[in-house]
Amino acid sequence: MGEDLFWAIRGGGAASFGVVLAWKIKLVAVPPTSESFSTLERTYEEGATDLVYKWQTVATHEVPEELNIEVDISVRNKNDASTTGRLGKMIIATYRIMYLGRSKKLMQLMEDKFAELGMQEKDCKEMSWIESIVYFARFPDGIVPLERLLSRESEYSKCTFKVKSDFVTKPLSKTTLEGIWKMLEENEFVFIMTPWGGRVSAIPEHEIAFPHRDGNLYLIGYLAIWDDNETVEAQEEHLIQVREMYDHMTPYVSNSPRDAYFIYRDLDLGQNTLNGGSVYSSGCTSWGQQYFKSNCLKLMKVKSNVDPDNYFRDEQTILAIHESNPVEKDGALVEF
Known part of the structure; x- marks a missing residue:
């Protein structure tokens, strides 16, 4: 196909150039039990601001490539939890931790790098690589792993959503994080923080078409999800909320240009x-x-x-x- 076209379709959106009929890939052998996972929730009252503030550097620069710690920030009504937050709502920081290795080593790493999170051995679950794909895709419970993949259904497959994106190059201050929590309390969407660094940053910006490499701490996704049965006015309100948060974040993210994540297509x-x-x-x-x-x-x-x-x-x-x-x-x- 030519070197330039091969460069373009790896990260540049293959649909712009044609239809890819097949890929030839090199597989990597993994042991039967290869990954350890933990999902931890911390509320505003449990120090969510301090924890997220530290996460910004720990998850992106201080942990080995084998460890990934993603954070989702969301809000629950007081009836959904035992402890209420400000305005009768709770700020919840959900840490999704994935480690390529056994849970004992994961515990050691977390104690060394991010002890403040308070992860315990009972919080860890070991699984195979294919099970880890199901775990991160948020498939519904009650179906064996391979059937989950074949069904091609996740929590997002039967709803409509809007997502916008930003890249963060400097840690957000605690004051800025508090401002984000306040906006989340007044709206209904999820603030997703995905760490960069590691192998992503090790690849030069021009090696393949996807350019967002070294210099970024993490990716933000502003995600609103709604049921198609909602009124047109209610659906429009979801869009307004996400766009308002995106505008609010302008001073705190990358600029000239304000980078965006191609997978989160934003018209x-x-x-x-x-x-x-x-x-x-x-x-x-x-x-x-x-x-x-x-x-x-x-x-x-x-x-x-x-x-x-x-x-x-x-x-x-x-x-x-x-x-x-x-x-x-x-x-x-x-x-x-």
């Missing part, structure tokens, strides 16, 4: 448009640069070579460059 960032029958894009000056940074221009060059007529396209595909769809950078037309 608020911009869309391809039709003009006189031709497809136009502002991709490398708006959403394309947010998703792919300086790699966006190379992606457009690859697109121009393999699909110059933009046969494969949607609202946010990479588009070919031609006379009717010029691209500017720093005030000058880009030519290849």
Whole structure:
């Protein structure tokens, strides 16, 4: 297929360039019991602010590559828990901990790196690699692991959701975290914090099309989920809440550009448009640069070579460059 196209479809959105019929991959052998997991919840009253503040550096720079600690921040009504928080609601920080190894070693690492979280041996569960996939996909209980994967159903498969994203390059202050908790108490969505670092940061920014590497502490996902049976007004309110939080976070996240995670496709960032029958894009000056940074221009060059007529396209595909769809950078037309 050519080196450039192979570069583009690994992290640049293969749907922009064609239909991938098969991948040839190299497998890695793992032992039958290879991973240890723990899910811990800590409320605002149990020190959620201090714990999340420390998590920002511990989970991204101080733990080995084999250990991943993800945090979801959500709110529960007072009837859903024994302890109430401010405004009659509870802030809940849910830590999802995954370790490539046995639980005894996980306990040692957590005691050394993040003892404040208070993880205990009874909190750990060992499982196979394939079971870990089910665990992180939040599949419903009561179905054996392989059947869970074959059913292709998770908690998100029967609902509608909106997700926006940001990358954080500097730790948020405790005051900023408190402001986030306050907004969450007044709204209904989940604040997902996924640590970067490790192998992700070890790969150079231009090695593959996905550019968000070294320099990022973690990824934020602003996730609102609702039932399709809700009224149009209620569904619109979910969207408003997520967008308000996104606007609130502007001073605290990456900028110039404000980076975004391509997997969390966000049409608020911009869309391809039709003009006189031709497809136009502002991709490398708006959403394309947010998703792919300086790699966006190379992606457009690859697109121009393999699909110059933009046969494969949607609202946010990479588009070919031609006379009717010029691209500017720093005030000058880009030519290849």
